[in-house]
Amino acid sequence: MIMNKYVNPDNLYIARSYLTTESNKTGSWRFLRPCYDEKTAPCSIACPAGEDIPRIEMMATQGLFKEAWEKILIENPFPSVCGRVCFHPCEGSCNRRDFDSAVAIHSLERFIADTAIRYGISPELEKKPSRKQRIAIVGAGTAGLAAAWFLSLLGYSCDVFEASSEVGGVLRWGIPLYRLPLSALRHDIKQITELGVAIFTGKKVSKEMLSELKKKYDAVFIGCGHSLGMPLSVPGENLSGVSEGLEFLRQIRDGKSPVCSGVTAIIGGGNTAVDVARSVVRLGGKALLLYRRRRQDMPALALEVEMALEEGVELEELVAPAVISEENGKILLTLQEMKVEGEECGRDRVIAATGKNRQVRVERILKAIGMQASESWQQADRTDNEILTLSHSVLDSRGREAVMVLGGDIVNKTKSVVDAVASGKQAALALDILFQEGIEAVVPKLQACLVGPGSSLSMEIFMGGERRLRNKHVVSYEEINTDYFRFSPRVTQPRLLKEERIQSFEEIDLKISAHMAMKEAERCFNCGLCNQCDNCFIFCPDTSVILGRDHQGRHINYDYCKGCGLCVVECPRNAMSLGEEKS
């Protein structure tokens, strides 16, 4: 057989390409330049503790519960508590609200903390090398413990002095068990003590002891909170049947069952008032909640109010106590009716409706109208310019003695758990900067650790974590590519039935399963963060997104990228940006 040489592929008589198109550097066509650019989520700036919520939810979606827990702990040592009792401003700014409904961030926080409890895991957190300065902390409430937590992470040794027999402050003594079980609180506190924080209970700090502390320590943080009730300023408020609501809650949390027979009037509209009313119901009494404004104006969480009414608490709106008197062993309370007129500070103003009074007969009155500092040295002096007044703490480094820092409820505008955490964090960071670089550096350095354009501080940014690289731009709903998300209902929090609730102080909100939690976490848009979905790689018409093992997982080959912008538009989470090409 004779071979036909033309069959040999090497000698085909047709033109055959032997080069690739890669010699055309089509990147020169580009006038817009895409880049990976992680941004700030609105929830994370709404959180006073600055938690990295989109990252936490991303980790939860992937089942990385321990890592998610550590991600919370770096910004907030109280996930178990805040998952239960925080007023979760994060959910109010969730971009998903414009799509279907906000992600149940608080339920997920609680789930992540509960999972850590369940498996008894310990967090592995970065800790700075030991510093020589020692810090005394007055009051083992949320702010004090948070300060101890962050200062310990920064390498300082802390001693905490607590007046009562157990730590936790309002969390331990002022929040009923049906909202915050003891085990949840103790678990969070355990993480703090395991970091090496020494806590001395039963040590009430007096003015004399404070001057001792000032000599022995390099700084003293005062986070003793408010323990003195505000006066009603009406005749008869000192009668024996009138007492403080918080004191009533304290007795219950101390294991006692204060007498609750008959009708108890509770004055106030905050969470404490509602807690007191619901506790009265649980102890077999009738609760009459008296509030000078309307239900929609109540500072208490709307859901708490709703549940209280379901449980049989009676609410009277637009009434203020006018006179309290005694009548046959009972209390006669004269109420002044109020009416809405005009506006003040963003809400309706109420004034007394003249001539409209009525009387109610009750067994006792519990006040829940707010608290104030019990001693004058616990109050911040805001007149001296040399004292540094920050959003959540006040720093006094004038004298030669220890630096004084005031934090927690005594300085915070919003008196909430998470604001107390923010206060502890701010104080800790400020002290570190003060010790290492001096007082002048405090404000600019704190400024550099803010989450996005908001006012929350991030410990992760302060410690130099990857979060510091994030663009401060806050992702809006319009910037999310919702084509990649499906409608999915928010998780329904399982709860005890009303009948079961009023029987005892059992926790009302039940656990959610890991399956439910992951499904809920998956609802999160992870605004501004890359979750490695690879859309940029998939849709690139120019094969210019190159997968790799670098930090981002991929990079853009600018030799060929024509700047069409598809990757940026098809990024579901707005983790990319398109900018003008600088020639």
Next chain:
Amino acid sequence: MPTDVLDRELVHSGHVGCPGCGATIAMRFVLKALGEKTIMVLPACCWSVIAGPYPQSALKIPVLHAAFETGGATATGVRAALDMKGDTETTVLTWAGDGGTFDIGFQSLSGAVERDENFIYVCYDNEAYMNTGVQRSSSTPYGAWTTTTTGKDWKKLRKKNIVEALVAHRIPYAATASIAFPEDLLRKAQKAKNMKGSRFLHIYASCPTGWRIPSEMSIKIARMAVQTNIFPLYEVEEGLRYTINYRPKEYLVREYFRLQGRFKHLTEKDLDQIQQMVNEDWELLLRKAGEHV
């Protein structure tokens, strides 16, 4: 199915496709699914240019450039030659635009599939002769501006339903796919690869240049074409068994038209009429699929 399908890359960078070119995205997806044991027949279309001027090639597989009207015939010959060599493994793929499929190459395609030639024919549809300067084709949709249907003379004829024309040949597999739905597209290309006989894929590939849309919108527009029922995703086996792959969100066609320069002259009344035409087509498809209207 190989697990690294998505990672394999048979299209080189440096090709001269316009920024945001949908046809290039379609090519990347199809070759990812078919793999390197593929020979491509390329009748005249945008890709004749994108594939590179001699001696360059943008593809990592052998490509035969062919005359405009010969997509079906050339593939028939390539298949016959491979069969003579005993190579039944290599896939023969014709990659043609809408002009080369709906109009100029239609007789050759119809002839090849009537003989049930063993090859895959992919029509990437950008709804006009884009390569030569946006002239209208029989794939250009009702209402569109092109350089040959300008001003008041915008196209007032329906788009040819090419999939139904192929289904009428009772070929083993005919399907629509969209660059905005990569999973569906890759699955269909792999399914076609594993079948014998004539297989036809009609891929919606947006064209930022010819449609007068921003380059970054080409996937968004392709997605909306599916979501509005303008381009439903479905497949037909043996010319009989219809499967609708995506339940559209039934957005109004108005949203789709508003985003494109080629439709900007349309009035509300025109859009209402187009909506009716789309609804009619969708109901017809539902009936064919044996689903309730």
